[in-house]
Amino acid sequence: MGAFNIPVIVGSTRRGRQTPKVARFIERRLVERDGIEADLLDLAEYDFPIMEERLRLRDDPPPGLTEFSERVARADALVIVTPEYNGGYPGVLKNALDYLLPEYHRKPVGIISVSAGPWGGLRALAQLRQVVLSLGALPIPANFPVRHVQSSFDEAGETEDPAYEKSAERFIDELLWYTEALAARRALDPK
Ligand SMILES: Cc1cc2nc3c(=O)[nH]c(=O)nc-3n(C[C@H](O)[C@H](O)[C@H](O)COP(=O)(O)O)c2cc1C
Numbered sequence: 001m002g003a004f005n006i007p008v009i010v011g012s013t014r015r016g017r018q019t020p021k022v023a024r025f026i027e028r029r030l031v032e033r034d035g036i037e038a039d040l041l042d043l044a045e046y047d048f049p050i051m052e053e054r055l056r057l058r059d060d061p062p063p064g065l066t067e068f069s070e071r072v073a074r075a076d077a078l079v080i081v082t083p084e085y086n087g088g089y090p091g092v093l094k095n096a097l098d099y100l101l102p103e104y105h106r107k108p109v110g111i112i113s114v115s116a117g118p119w120g121g122l123r124a125l126a127q128l129r130q131v132v133l134s135l136g137a138l139p140i141p142a143n144f145p146v147r148h149v150q151s152s153f154d155e156a157g158e159t160e161d162p163a164y165e166k167s168a169e170r171f172i173d174e175l176l177w178y179t180e181a182l183a184a185r186r187a188l189d190p191k
Contacts, residue, residue: 003035003036003037004035004036004037004076004077004176004179004180004183005037005038005074005075005076006030006036006037006038006075006076006077006079006175006179007038007039007040007041007071007075007078007079008023008026008027008030008038008039008041008078008080009041009043009078009079009080009081009096010040010041010042010043010081011043011080011082011083011089011090011092011093012043012044012082012083012090012092012114013047013090013092014083014090017044017083018083018114018116018149018150018153019081019082019083019114019149020040020042020157021149021153021154021155021156021157022081022112022114022146022149022153022157023040023042023081023157024040024156024157025153025158025159025164025168026079026081026144026168026171026172027039027040027157029168029169029172030172033172033176038079041068043092043093045064046064046068046096047064048062048064048065048068048095048096049062050095051095051098051099054098054099054100055069055099055100056101065099068099068100069099069103072100072103073103075103075107076107076179076183077107077108077109077110077175077178077182078107078108078109078110078137079109079110079111079112079175080093080109080110080111080112080128080132081112081114082111082112082113082114082124082125082128083113083114083115083121083124083149084113084114084119084121084122084123084124087123088123088124088127089124089128089131093128097131097135100135101135101136104132104136104137105136105137106136106137106138106182106185106186107137107138107182108137108138108139108140108175108178108179108182109132109137109138109140110140110142110171110172110174110175111125111128111129111132111139111140111143111144112144112145112146112171113125113128113145113146114146114149115145115146115147115149116149116150117147117148118147118148119145119147120145120146121145121146122145125145138178138182140174140175140178141174142170142174142175143171144167144168144171152164
């Protein structure tokens, strides 16, 4: 089996957003592992309009949506880095996720939640797990809450807190376990 392809979805498009710092951090830690290809799927670059209909039911997809679909379809697993807004995940993230469906089928999804406060966006994590199940994908059990994101990561996506390095290792180990298991099983039953 070739390298596993694991895109990292950046779930914030806010002006002055902090989430890309954490996305860069986990992208780098993924790429450092043998047998993983990772890159950022940045919703701010796609700038999708409010969803009027799902991709598969449209013959006039908005710019970038077909490419977004192909990247998710090609993925063996996804990482979603989501901030917490008012106790949930951002609308822009749900809007983008809702455009697709078969592309997610039976793939593992690791969720990293980000907040400015002390709880690391755990409410956004819980809500997004429910949504991921409805997409036909599998949220992995490991969590990765990032607290006080303004000060815990720098612009380059580095942290001086060894606890986050440990979290990343555990999170990636878990994600890879599910990625390998589900990829092997999907290969027996491709659809
Ligand atoms: C609309 C909005 C709502 C927010 N609600 C919460 C919240 O419910 N819980 C929390 O811990 N932080 C909340 N915050 C603070 C965010 O966690 C913080 O701004 C973080 O940097 C968001 O990620 P971003 O910078 O990538 O957008 C909120 C921020 C915004 C903009």
